[in-house]
Amino acid sequence: MRRKISILFIVLLLGLAVSGCINQPTTSTITQTKTTTSTITQTETVVKEPHYYPISVKDFANRSITIEKEPKRIVSLAPSITETLYYLGALDRIVGITKFDNFPADVKEGRTVIGGFSDPNIELIASLKPDLIIITSMHYKYLEQLEQIAPVVVVDPGNIDEIYEQLELFGRILNKQGEAEGVINFMKAKIEEIEIKVADKPKVKVFYIVWSNPLMTAGKGSFINDLITLAGGENIFEDVQGWPQVSIEEVLGRDPDVIVLPPHAGITREELCKSELSKTSAVRNGRVFVISDDDIVSRPSPRIVEGLEEFARLIHPQAFNYNVNLLVCNVTAG
Structure with missing residues (x-):
């Protein structure tokens, strides 16, 4: 009898133990990860250009x-x-x-x-x-x-x-x-454009009148000589330096195909046609032209390319589809 009671007591204890394990609350372990935020401060270094002057x-x-x-x-x-x-x-x-x-x-x-x-x-x-x-x-x-x-x-x-x-x-x-580089490049591009248009044209003998009395022209080393050459012409006084005074006889001997004069040369184209220069081929063929503005060929500034373009149109009008009738002296020597 006592043995049965002992066995029953043991069974009861085991049951309580099992029951305790089942009903025991579960403990969770939470691991927290801490995030650290770093603030980066950027320091801008300003490099000053060196002084240009003096x-x-x-x-x-x-x-x-x-x-x-x-x-x-x-x-x-x-x-x-x-x-x-x-x-x-x-x-x-x-x-x-x-x-x-x-x-x-x-x-x-x-x-x-x-x-x-x-x-x-x-x-x-x-x-x-x-x-x-x-x-x-x-x-x-x-x-x-x-x-x-x-x-x-x-x-x-x-x-x-x-x-x-x-x-x-x-x-x-x-x-x-x-x-400065931009202006130079602009000038060179304009000059190249004109040179291409007159490249295959025959050279035309040109006489430029700077002043009529005494008769003066532009020779080698002058920008007007440069303009005549670049425009597809041949300055008849290219062999003379600077701004020479020349004689009527010298001009007649070199017989220009084209005569160009500025508006303020001391002579008009009509007067020119009645002068001794009327014996030149230029006047006989009516190829006497007056440029629109003294300044674009006489002032050494970037505007000189305007003068070049006008020279080229007068010397080789066909290359530019340019009508020169208004500038031709129609008086022909007898």
Whole structure:
């Protein structure tokens, strides 16, 4: 009997144990992952370009000039200088010009006229407080006085290559090398375009009248000689340097096919046709032409390519489908 009670007691304990295990709550272990956010601070380093000025340049007179600071008040003593600065986008820096400046059309607005080309008013120039004065070789007699006012740069281009040199020089002085390169590339592209059009055309003998009395022309080393050559012509006085005075007999002996004169040559085309030059082939065939504007062939500025195009149209009108009837002198010598 006791044995049964003992067995029953053991069974009861086992049941309670099993029951306790089943009903015991489950403990979960939660592992938390902590995320760390980092803030990155970027430090921007600004690298300043080195100062461009002061710079030293050599002008057309082979003079060394130091430009201490960026020129912002420029006096120009020649229309060609003003025009070149205009093409570089520096017209707003010009404070003084000559009375002969006429390009662009509004060039005189807001600027002081400092006198003529050969007779600038030095006191007036000084009153403008310029930081740069640009002159030509025609102004050497004023050089010492002008140097007392501001740095002076001399330019004196005599042909197209030297017009490029002038642009490069101004580009350096004004820190506008990119603009200068752009203008030079524009000029070269225009010249190339014209050269291609006249490449297969016969060379035409050309006489250009700079002035009628005394009779003057443009020879080798001049930009007008360059224009005639590039336009597909042959300057009959290419063997003479500069701006020579020539005789009627010399012109008749070289017998030009085309005569070109500017509007202000001291003679009209009608008068020319009644002169001794009426014996030339140019007049006999009616091939006497007047260019539209003296300035586009006489001023060494980027506008010279306009003069080139006009020369080419007059010398080889068929290459440009150009009608030259209005410019032909129809008077024929007997």
